[in-house]
Amino acid sequence: MFHVKQNSNLIPVVQCPICESNDLSLYMETKDYFYTQEDFTITKCNKCEFVFTNPVPKNLARYYETDEYLSHNTKDGGPIASLYSLLRSINIKRKYNLVSSFCKSGKILDIGSGSGELLNYFNTNSWETTGIEPNITARSFSKKEYSLDIYDEDKLDSLQPEYFDVISMWHVLEHVSNLNNRLMQVKRLIKENGTLIFALPNLNSPDANKYQKYWSALDVPRHLYHFTQKTFNKLLEKHDLKLIHAEPMKLDAYYVSMLSEKYKKNRFPLLTAIIGGYLSNFKARKNNNYSSMIFVVQKGK
């Protein structure tokens, strides 16, 4: 058995969150390049191949205490901030169109609603919207700016069962401390024929393979799980959920490449990222293994 680093501020994960095996081995050593520069290790389950951050800090909230992370800087300058802002507005329309293709209108719950731009877009298109956002600054902003109904995560247990037509988690599941519990919560809240949407970084993507420990979508310790399509499917099976559609988020390859280049201390991250993002998407076409994927999921086997 592989022994994880011992440190009183870190909690070792001794069982695979998906298959519960304790046959784990070291997958990678990396760093919190985004914020603290602290070292972290990532573990792989030898039985089901699930890859996850291990050990995990006791106080995870501390790793979100950077303004840059919370807002991804939409206002004040910098090429990364500007690009992120541009990608976000393109993404909102795209996400709306994707959701609408599975459900024309109804009640949507967005978990990890951030500063509320996406929910506001649904709201102005006659959807009934509810948001969950753990960050108090983002929560207050979206309430004030867009008059949205946004709650903290505790609210998930008291919302009405089988109420929502759509529940979305855009780049959220990889952050959630209790993975299995979160899936049970969304299963309780979704209607029988409702649609669950998960957007996740893809550990099997060409850019993950290229950047290895510098791959910015590892984002340790904020990302606790590093899914592939295969391991995500195993998680779904475990919860009697089924994948009905998978599609790429092609713009993520550019953003992820740029951040990864920055971590590698490339002085011209933008230029390299444009080429790298394009190449990643090009290579990913072969087996639909893009930098980030959107999975559309329903109840049933």
Ligand SMILES: [Zn+2]
């Ligand atoms: Zn496992």
